[in-house]
Amino acid sequence: EADIYQTPRYLVIGTGKKITLECSQTMGHDKMYWYQQDPGMELHLIHYSYGVNSTEKGDLSSESTVSRIRTEHFPLTLESARPSHTSQYLCASSQQGTDTQYFGPGTRLTVL
Amino acid sequence: AQRVTQPEKLLSVFKGAPVELKCNYSYSGSPELFWYVQYSRQRLQLLLRHISRESIKGFTADLNKGETSFHLKKPFAQEEDSAMYYCATETGANNLFFGTGTRLTVIP
Numbered sequence: 001e002a003d004i005y006q007t008p009r010y011l012v013i014g015t016g017k018k019i020t021l022e023c024s025q026t027m028g029h030d031k032m033y034w035y036q037q038d039p040g041m042e043l044h045l046i047h048y049s050y051g052v053n054s055t056e057k058g059d060l061s062s063e064s065t066v067s068r069i070r071t072e073h074f075p076l077t078l079e080s081a082r083p084s085h086t087s088q089y090l091c092a093s094s095q096q097g098t099d100t101q102y103f104g105p106g107t108r109l110t111v112l
Numbered sequence: 113a114q115r116v117t118q119p120e121k122l123l124s125v126f127k128g129a130p131v132e133l134k135c136n137y138s139y140s141g142s143p144e145l146f147w148y149v150q151y152s153r154q155r156l157q158l159l160l161r162h163i164s165r166e167s168i169k170g171f172t173a174d175l176n177k178g179e180t181s182f183h184l185k186k187p188f189a190q191e192e193d194s195a196m197y198y199c200a201t202e203t204g205a206n207n208l209f210f211g212t213g214t215r216l217t218v219i220p
Contacts, residue, residue, distance in 0.1 A: 040213075042209075042212050043156075045207055045209070059209065094206060097206070099161070099202055100161075101208060106155075
C-alpha cells in the first residue's frame with residue numbers, strides 16, 4: 001500500500017546522543033520534506049529534497065542533517081541531541097511539480 | 113516572503129452553527145493557498161486549495177484579495193469537524209509555509 005512511514009513514533013533520549021529519524025515513502029514521490037513543530041507553533045520546514053542526492057535547507061535553521069541516497073528514503077540525523085531539539089518532526093512527500101504534500105505520522109522527540 | 117497568520121488558536125462552536133476559521137496572508141501577487149487538517153490521532157492532510165474552488169466536507173474557502181484573507185467556512189458545523197486546521201501558502205518550488213493552526217471544537 002502506498003504510504004509514508006516514520007520511525008520511531010516516540011523517542012526519549014539523553015543529551016549528547018546521536019539519533020536518526022527514519023522516513024520512507026512508497027508513493028513514488030520525488031520530493032520529500034522534514035518539518036519541525038513545537039507545541040502551538042507553526043510547522044517549520046527544515047529540510048527538503050528534490051530527489052536522489054539532492055538536499056536543501058528549509059526556512060528554519062536546524063542543526064540536523066539529512067541524506068537522500070534512495071528515492072524512497074529520507075532520514076534525518078542529529079549528531080548530538082540537546083534538550084532544545086525536543087519537538088515533533090514531520091516527514092512529507094509530494095510528486096515533483098505538484099503542491100499537495102502527504103504527511104507521515106510524525107516522530108515526537110524528547111531530549112532529556 | 114509569503115506568510116500566513118491564523119489569529120485564533122482555539123475556536124469552539126455548537127453543532128449546527130456556522131464556523132469560520134480565519135487566515136490572512138502577506139503576499140502582493142497571486143498566492144497559492146491551502147487548508148490542511150489534522151483529525152485526532154490522524155495525519156496532517158490536505159483539505160482544500162483555493163485554485164480548485166472546491167467544497168470538501170462542506171467546507172469552502174474564498175480568496176479575498178482586498179482583505180488578503182483565505183478564511184475557511186462551513187455553514188453547519190458537525191462534531192466530526194473537530195480538528196486542528198492549518199492554513200498554508202506556497203513559498204516557491206512547491207514548498208509550503210504553514211500557519212500556527214486553529215483547534216476547532218464542535219460542541220454537541
